[in-house]
Amino acid sequence: MSAQPFSLLFLLCRLFLLPPIVLNISLVAATGGKWELLLPSIGISAMHMQLLNNDKVVMFDRTDFGRSNISLHGKNCRMDPNFGPLGDCSAHSVEYDVVENSIRPLMVLTNVWCSSGSAMSDGSLIQTGGTGEGERVVRLYKSCNDKTCDWKEIKDGLLRSRWYATNHILPDGRQIIVGGRGQFNFEFYPKVQGGDQMYSLPFLEETNDENIENNLYPFVFLNTDGNLFIFANNRAILFDYNKRVVVKKYPEIPGGEPRSYPSTGSAVFLPLKMQGIDKVLSVEVLVCGGAPNGAFIKALNGEFVGALDTCARIDINDPNPKWVMEVMPMARVMGDMVLLPNGNVLIINGGASGAAGWELGRDPVLCPVIYKPDNPIGSRFELQNPSKIPRMYHSTAMLLRDGRVLVGGSNPHNYYNFTNVLYPTELSLEAFSPSYLEIESANLRPKITSPVSQTRIMYGQKIEIQFTVKGKLVPNCVKVTMVAPPFNTHSFSMNQKILVLAHEKVIDVGQLTFTTRVIVPSSCNLTPSQYYLLFVVHQEVPSQGIWVEL
Structure with a gap:
């Protein structure tokens, strides 16, 4: 791409408050991909989502946003003193049917705000934690074809409160639940009767900054040796969760800038290329974006500094592992990274300045970027066509079976707020189709x-x-x-x-x-x-x- 079109595209990827005619012109300058508005409103802001094995997606936000824009449709109302004697008769969770492009409201009772989860071996979603009365709750959702299924909740299913924690499915079928606000430890679910407990993880305390917890929602991946790669703030360990020992310490990312919440970058395991039944060519982690040291505090005081424009890549099984730095086409905080079926990585959503948190992000980045891990360094990033909808704090993205990427959410406010704000609460649902779905x-x-x-x-x-x-x-x-x-x-x-x-x-x-x-x-x-x-x-x-x- 020549310098002039790239410059135009770069501006259009950043400036969403432009006349519609300019946005239409931008589609000519962009390199690929197509956007489709699926539903103008699903009634909630899709803060969390999980694709299930029947092509349905369960989504939810939080129960203390106030009333949502979708009714529970005849189900019993959720009793909450904040909603008066009749309770809250709106839904805070929905099931999206990909094939029918339709929404069904679900009843979630306790606050799922900033929670975590994992799909289990039987296809059900086990979802854990949240805040308030939901901080130690375990919730189960198993989708069904007759549209009668709903959430089931287990009070005190967790040993500790889990708010901003990370879950990962383990080889034995359990989930490990790592960290959370004020929790420098981990636990498992399901519990083993008479045997399970909470286990200390000092690494989380070591990565907890004095002024701000920059280690929330740690990036956790299951390595090929059965140990866990855990990244928080600006560094990582390889952790044997059975023996509760650190197997390896990785170097700090060059520059030392934080990458986990609220300096929110994102991370993926790059494709594992099998060389036989169990041999893997390499095991690499890619961490992209985030916010510089101090960005969160500055944003609280009305100063929105530029996000990080770098990615860091490391072979976690290398005897002498080192981070290799790359520069993205544009800076991004609160971006999502989605593995595509061909092994490329889609980087989507987020802003170019500020940090994660209510009212703390600025300058929406409307253009996704595709990262091609097999290309030579310096030629791995490819800008895509822009959306017209800013997706800031509390936005989501998910690969679908047909190769599209489902995109939803964005609510950087304490409650639903649709007027007189920079970035209104977003209830819509979009699909981004990468260029491999084009008719050509x-x-x-x-x-x-x-x-x-x-x-x-x-x-x-x-x-x-x-x-x-x-x-x-x-x-x-x-x-x-x-x-x-x-x-x-x-x-x-x-x-x-x-x-x-x-x-x-x-x-x-x-x-x-x-x-x-x-x-x-x-x-x-x-x-x-x-x-x-x-x-x-x-x-x-x-x-x-x-x-x-x-």
Whole structure:
């Protein structure tokens, strides 16, 4: 791209208070991707979301926002003294049906604000913590086809209050729940009768700044050796949660700037490329964006400093690990990072200055960026077409089975506020379609014909994948990926992971149909038992995914 179009696009990605005609012109200058408004209002602001294995997405915000814009529709009202004798008859959680593009209200009783969660092996969502009366509550949601299912809540299901904590599913099927405001410890769920307790994690106290907790919503990833990579503030450890010992300490990110809440950057595990049944080429973490030291305090005082424009990448299993720094096309705080089926990373949402928190972010970044991890350094970032809707604090993004990215939320206010504010509470739902979904790629796009969705697969199994391609197939440009759908909130997607499976030679069986065999890992450190989305990718263009149960 020449310097002049890039400059124009850069400005349009940053300035949303422009005349509509200018925004329309910007679409010509941008490089790819398409935006679609799915629903002008879902009734709540989508602060948290999880894709379930029936193509439905459960979303929620908080119960103390005031009344939402969607009724509970005949369900019993939630009794709350703040709402008078009739209680609160509005919903604070909804289920979005991707196929029908419709919303169904759900009843959540306790405050889920700034909570955490993970999808379990049976496809249910176990969601933990929040604030107030919800800080030690465990909530279960199992979707159903007859539209009668709803939240179930377990009072005192947690040993400690968990507000701004992070969850991760473990090889044995439990969740580990790490940290939270004022909690330098971790615990597990489900509990083992008579045996579970809270365990100290001094690293969280060490990364807790004196003036502001810059270690909330820590970035947690399950390493291939079964240990946890835990990042908070500006540094990371490899942690053996069974023995409760630090296995490795990683160097501080160059520059020492914080990356976790409220200096909110984001992070992903880059694609794990399988070299056999359980061998992985490398295990890399990418951390992008955030806010400089002191940005949160300055924002509280009305000074909104520029966000960080760097990403840091590290091979966590390297004997001498070092962070490699890269510069993004623009600075970003409160951005979300979404793993795409072809292994690229979408960086989306957020602002260019300020910090996370009520009224503390400024300068919405409207253009997503695609990061291509396999490109040479210096050529990995690609700007995408801008949205017209700012997505600031409390926004979310999630990969769907059809390859689109669902985008919602944004409420930087204490309550719902739609007028006389810089960034009104956002109840809408959008979809961003990366350029691989453009009509020009239709002949390259595979279609999986076997196995069918919801097939159960076994550890170490060889699976024959049959697919069709309308155009000319390039066998060396085919890969099969398996994506774990995460729980997304506050710019971090918990449990997000993508594996590029080892596969055998692609065979042409005629009539534009092809087969290959892939090897499912045998290690639950690589793939804990749960539902995954499986894609065939041809020349970086993915098929629609199918659900597989491991």
